[in-house]
Amino acid sequence: MKIHPFKIPKPENSALIYQEDIEAVFYDKLHQHNEIQLSFIEKGNGTLLVGNNISSYVENDIFIIGSNLPHAFKSDKHGVTESRMLSLFFTESSFGDTFFELSEFTELNRFFVKSTQGLIVKNNKSEIIECFKKLKKASKLERFILFIEILKHIAKAKSEILSRFVHEKSYSDIEGERMRNVFDYTIENAHKPIDLNTIASVANMTKNAFCKYFKKRTNKTYITFLNEIRVEHATRLLEQQIDLPIVEIAELSGFNNLSNFNRQFKKVKGYIPSYVRKRV
Numbered sequence: 001m002k003i004h005p006f007k008i009p010k011p012e013n014s015a016l017i018y019q020e021d022i023e024a025v026f027y028d029k030l031h032q033h034n035e036i037q038l039s040f041i042e043k044g045n046g047t048l049l050v051g052n053n054i055s056s057y058v059e060n061d062i063f064i065i066g067s068n069l070p071h072a073f074k075s076d077k078h079g080v081t082e083s084r085m086l087s088l089f090f091t092e093s094s095f096g097d098t099f100f101e102l103s104e105f106t107e108l109n110r111f112f113v114k115s116t117q118g119l120i121v122k123n124n125k126s127e128i129i130e131c132f133k134k135l136k137k138a139s140k141l142e143r144f145i146l147f148i149e150i151l152k153h154i155a156k157a158k159s160e161i162l163s164r165f166v167h168e169k170s171y172s173d174i175e176g177e178r179m180r181n182v183f184d185y186t187i188e189n190a191h192k193p194i195d196l197n198t199i200a201s202v203a204n205m206t207k208n209a210f211c212k213y214f215k216k217r218t219n220k221t222y223i224t225f226l227n228e229i230r231v232e233h234a235t236r237l238l239e240q241q242i243d244l245p246i247v248e249i250a251e252l253s254g255f256n257n258l259s260n261f262n263r264q265f266k267k268v269k270g271y272i273p274s275y276v277r278k279r280v
Contacts, residue, residue: 016147017089018135025075026083030180032170035089036115037065038150040132044083046075047232049183050118051163052218054228056236062121062128064111064154067091068170069118069163070179074187076236086132088147111155118162121154128153165219178203179217190229191254196222230254231268234261238276246273 041061048057049072065071075083092100131146138146185202200210214222234253250261265273
């Protein structure tokens with residue numbers, strides 16, 4: 001793979017790359033690479049950052065991360081002792097510049113278009129998961145055949161877009177490091193008060209310059225992004241810590257009062273926190 005900002009080094013001279021991440025926590029630094037990434041979460045849960053969107057991931061989730069789309073998997077350090085993710089990496093030209101232009105692959109056209117924003121598969125996952133699990137012991141030829149099977153199932157499955165906004169240009173090394181530092185600091189400290197002066201200093205910028213810079217590259221304000229991270233953290237606590245009062249979860253997630261917590265939660269999720277408890 002070529003060198004890209006936020007990249008994870010991959011083997012050279014491989015058209016299709018298979019990778020198993022088996023760690024206490026996944027590689028959680030914001031990164032991007034030229035390859036399209038197909039990933040199956042075999043074990044673990046945490047926060048997923050794709051483009052300008054914050055969401056959660058759990059066991060049996062299947063994700064498609066488009067080419068050069070910044071992303072990070074932040075494992076829940078208080079969850080399982082081991083996380084497992086199986087991934088395939090490839091580009092549209094991995095098997096030749098015109099391979100996916102063959103008429104046999106016409107049904108994949110929408111897949112490639114939608115993948116630029118990242119996708120999560122919502123149904124028909126059992127067939128895809130079965131293929132992913134077979135990859136572990138498969139030969140290179142068998143992996144290629146399974147890869148085509150996975151693409152076929154994904155193309156037919158219902159999926160949802162992960163990032164509604166994708167910055168048109170790939171980040172430079174300097175920009176990549178800056179945004180990585182901002183995201184890492186925010187995710188690690190979202191439960192604490194964070195003002196604009198503090199996060200601007202993390203980016204090594206003035207407050208006004210940072211606000212414009214962040215909005216241009218994510219299509220949202222930093223405060224909106226911060227609240228989304230806090231709401232995702234609160235959602236996991238609501239689902240996993242059923243004995244914790246909602247007011248305590250609000251405080252643990254970085255909200256200074258219950259009314260603001262309820263307001264911001266509904267703004268992000270479309271429903272109030274107590275609704276999550278009713279579903280558990």
